[in-house]
Amino acid sequence: MNDTDEDAADALFHALADRTRRDIVRRVLAGEHSVSALAENYDMSFAAVQKHVAVLERAGLLTKRRQGREQLASGDVAAVRAVAGMLAELEQIWRGRIGRIDDLIAINPHPEV
Amino acid sequence: MPVTNVTHDLDTRTLTLTAEFAAPRERIWQVYADPRQLEKIWGPPTYPATVVEHSLTPGGRVTYYMTSPEGEKYPGYWEIVSVDEPNGFVFRDGFADENYNPVESMPVATNTYTFEERDGHTIATYVGIYDSAEGLQKVLDMGVVEGATGAINQIDDLVSV
Numbered sequence: 023m024n025d026t027d028e029d030a031a032d033a034l035f036h037a038l039a040d041r042t043r044r045d046i047v048r049r050v051l052a053g054e055h056s057v058s059a060l061a062e063n064y065d066m067s068f069a070a071v072q073k074h075v076a077v078l079e080r081a082g083l084l085t086k087r088r089q090g091r092e093q094l095a096s097g098d099v100a101a102v103r104a105v106a107g108m109l110a111e112l113e114q115i116w117r118g119r120i121g122r123i124d125d126l127i128a129i130n131p132h133p134e135v
Numbered sequence: 136m137p138v139t140n141v142t143h144d145l146d147t148r149t150l151t152l153t154a155e156f157a158a159p160r161e162r163i164w165q166v167y168a169d170p171r172q173l174e175k176i177w178g179p180p181t182y183p184a185t186v187v188e189h190s191l192t193p194g195g196r197v198t199y200y201m202t203s204p205e206g207e208k209y210p211g212y213w214e215i216v217s218v219d220e221p222n223g224f225v226f227r228d229g230f231a232d233e234n235y236n237p238v239e240s241m242p243v244a245t246n247t248y249t250f251e252e253r254d255g256h257t258i259a260t261y262v263g264i265y266d267s268a269e270g271l272q273k274v275l276d277m278g279v280v281e282g283a284t285g286a287i288n289q290i291d292d293l294v295s296v
Contacts, residue, residue, distance in 0.1 A: 034146065035146075109143040109148070109150050109271070110143070112150055112263070112271065112274065113141055113143075113150060113152065115179075116150065116152050116261060116263070117138055117152070118179055119176050119177065120137050120138055120152065120154045120259075120261075121137060122175065122176040122180075123137070123154075123156060123163065123166055123176050124137040124154075124156060124157075126166060126172060126175055126176060127156055127157065127158040127162055127163070127166070128157075130162075131157065131158045131162060132158070132159070132162060
């Protein structure tokens with residue numbers, strides 16, 4: 023793992039280590055929300071919610087777009103899902119090898135001395 | 136079923152598989168220590184592996200090529216990091232050119248294989264760590280053939296019942 027990956031992992035864990043931010047992630051994964059609509063759910067200032075959104079954006083967990091005067095946030099776990107999909111595919115390669123070892127040892131289960 | 140557990144760690148691009156084999160640890164070690172047995176299990180049935188050089192010692196190299204159904208050769212190499220016979224070994228696993236030199240632009244995985252004996256059976260743990268998501272994708276672009284082969288084999292098994 024190189025430094026860039028370490029930085030990305032740090033940002034991800036830092037972003038998800040906060041209760042409000044996890045709640046925001048759940049909401050924006052369900053659909054697009056304006057930052058002001060999100061702010062109504064929490065007992066804190068609009069600016070504070072905006073800061074939480076910015077942390078999530080830096081970690082790659084949500085994306086923002088501007089529509090008129092509103093900022094709309096939506097969840098972006100595509101990157102995380104892509105890695106999950108790739109590991110699942112790789113798993114099939116390993117399963118193939120393990121299956122062939124099983125077949126090989128079935129023919130001759132004991133080590134030759 | 137030989138595979139007993141699989142875990143994916145997305146942050147570190149790590150794939151961990153645990154398998155149980157009905158044979159002592161020395162037998163599983165032998166699969167990797169004997170190039171003729173290794174080539175039976177490394178490449179998928181449609182892309183059989185031929186082991187060229189085989190030095191399973193720290194700093195040693197294992198080189199091989201896989202042959203496609205069309206006769207194309209796909210060379211690869213292992214760079215052995217550490218060996219603890221018959222408990223396991225650690226190696227860097229990469230793609231090679233036709234002279235078996237590492238292809239620097241291709242991804243490398245660090246693999247840790249561990250064999251543990253329990254009541255005459257062997258619990259094998261396979262851990263593969265990929266340095267980046269891009270690297271993982273490249274490996275799959277080249278290795279996806281095997282995934283398809285596995286799926287096709289399953290269909291064959293079904294229709295032959």
